[in-house]
Amino acid sequence: MSRSPSLPERPRLELDPDMTPSERLGALTDHHAQLVKVNRELEAQLDSARARREDLTDEVDQLERENETLKTSSLYVATAEEIIDDGVVVKQHGNNQEVLTELPTQLREGLEAGDRVAINDSFSIQSQLESETDARAQAMEVDESPTVTYDDIGGLEEQIQEVREAVEEPLINAEQFDEIGIEPPSGVLLHGPPGTGKTMLARAVANETDATFIKMAGSELVRKFIGEGSRLVRDLFELASEREPAIIFIDEIDAVAAKRTESKTSGDAEVQRTMMQLLSEMDGFEDRGEIRIIAATNRFDMLDRAILRPGRFDRLIEVPEPDAEGRKRILEIHTGDMSLADEVDFERLAEETDGFSGAELASLATEAGMFAIRDGRTDVRTEDFVDALEKIEEGDQTEGQPVAFY
Numbered sequence: 001m002s003r004s005p006s007l008p009e010r011p012r013l014e015l016d017p018d019m020t021p022s023e024r025l026g027a028l029t030d031h032h033a034q035l036v037k038v039n040r041e042l043e044a045q046l047d048s049a050r051a052r053r054e055d056l057t058d059e060v061d062q063l064e065r066e067n068e069t070l071k072t073s074s075l076y077v078a079t080a081e082e083i084i085d086d087g088v089v090v091k092q093h094g095n096n097q098e099v100l101t102e103l104p105t106q107l108r109e110g111l112e113a114g115d116r117v118a119i120n121d122s123f124s125i126q127s128q129l130e131s132e133t134d135a136r137a138q139a140m141e142v143d144e145s146p147t148v149t150y151d152d153i154g155g156l157e158e159q160i161q162e163v164r165e166a167v168e169e170p171l172i173n174a175e176q177f178d179e180i181g182i183e184p185p186s187g188v189l190l191h192g193p194p195g196t197g198k199t200m201l202a203r204a205v206a207n208e209t210d211a212t213f214i215k216m217a218g219s220e221l222v223r224k225f226i227g228e229g230s231r232l233v234r235d236l237f238e239l240a241s242e243r244e245p246a247i248i249f250i251d252e253i254d255a256v257a258a259k260r261t262e263s264k265t266s267g268d269a270e271v272q273r274t275m276m277q278l279l280s281e282m283d284g285f286e287d288r289g290e291i292r293i294i295a296a297t298n299r300f301d302m303l304d305r306a307i308l309r310p311g312r313f314d315r316l317i318e319v320p321e322p323d324a325e326g327r328k329r330i331l332e333i334h335t336g337d338m339s340l341a342d343e344v345d346f347e348r349l350a351e352e353t354d355g356f357s358g359a360e361l362a363s364l365a366t367e368a369g370m371f372a373i374r375d376g377r378t379d380v381r382t383e384d385f386v387d388a389l390e391k392i393e394e395g396d397q398t399e400g401q402p403v404a405f406y
């Protein structure tokens with residue numbers, strides 16, 4: 001970098017009191033001439049500083065443009081194969097080309113062989129990518145030993161019975177199916193309104209069969225893991241076979257298996273690929289051992305019928321909103337650990353909660369407990385349930401409909 005030129009020395013005016021007037025005039029004229037000279041020098045320096053500033057501004061603009069181009073240009077995905085001192089051998093995905101490139105200082109600590117990186121045209125590493133196992137871990141919930149039991153589920157006796165036949169029996173009694181010579185259902189589809197216990201049913205069957213529960217949400221596959229859907233579906237089945245006995249639970253399957261629409265956007269194509277992968281995993285599924293598949297949806301009407309063909313989700317179980325008897329049972333379950341005043345009448349509460357789902361009844365019980373706490377009591381009374389009911393109905397924007405209770 002060039003150094004800035006030093007400033008000219010400031011001229012000094014030296015006047016002696018013994019000077020004659022003409023000597024004084026001479027000294028002042030000299031001083032004036034020096035000042036004019038210094039002023040000229042300073043102006044010249046200012047001009048060159050201005051010119052330099054213009055050059056630098058142009059340079060900054062140019063660098064900013066280059067930076068922008070670098071940021072917006074596409075990068076390639078590669079895997080760091082081997083790390084050697086300050087270098088790393090990367091293998092580009094797609095063409096498998098291997099190159100030795102420099103390991104950027106900021107990645108010296110964190111990068112390990114096997115990690116994915118983004119590289120530019122000249123193979124220089126631009127960033128480290130989230131590892132595939134992270135995406136897999138994020139997309140799937142794995143519960144080695146779920147604790148929900150059939151007794152924790154209220155009002156779904158028939159559905160429990162059906163799930164036991166379709167999922168539990170083939171897992172614990174496979175020989176029976178062989179002996180009789182029939183194929184157990186391939187996949188079970190639970191359909192019904194939100195919060196009615198579909199996930200609970202799947203967890204409970206995993207618990208009762210000592211199976212690992214592996215959950216994947218269809219909606220996340222298409223929203224959060226765009227472009228990775230079909231790979232994650234493959235991983236899901238692979239993981240299940242590593243962990244068998246296992247229950248695969250695909251929640252909100254409608255997100256990946258909705259009827260084909262007219263639009264042909266790239267998003268649709270991606271969803272389509274994910275569904276095709278799911279279908280091909282299910283079609284090639286027969287001899288996979290102790291793995292059962294359960295899916296759930298709140299939008300049965302939207303499903304592509306292709307997933308309901310024999311060999312795929314061929315056992316449909318409807319999980320409806322609970323009736324009064326079911327609501328009573330669900331309330332009893334969710335208040336099981338609460339200290340209730342004797343007056344609390346579940347029969348009555350069940351009548352007043354027509355249209356409530358299991359999830360809403362669970363939050364009604366919690367809310368009632370909160371009202372008792374707010375009131376400084378240790379027992380939960382009818383009035384707490386009335387307050388909780390009002391609060392929940394207000395939340396539902398059904399205000400104005402008086403809560404007819406006691």
Ligand SMILES: Nc1ncnc2c1ncn2[C@@H]1O[C@H](COP(=O)(O)OP(=O)(O)OP(=O)(O)O)[C@@H](O)[C@H]1O
Pocket residue numbers: 152153154155156193194195196197198199200201251296297298330333357358359360362
């Ligand atoms: N039948 C039920 N018996 C007891 N509790 C229930 C029942 N249904 C729902 N619940 C309560 O509601 C919560 C949510 O239920 P769950 O996740 O099983 O519903 P879901 O049908 O899978 O809902 P979604 O379709 O929204 O995923 C449960 O954790 C439980 O507390």
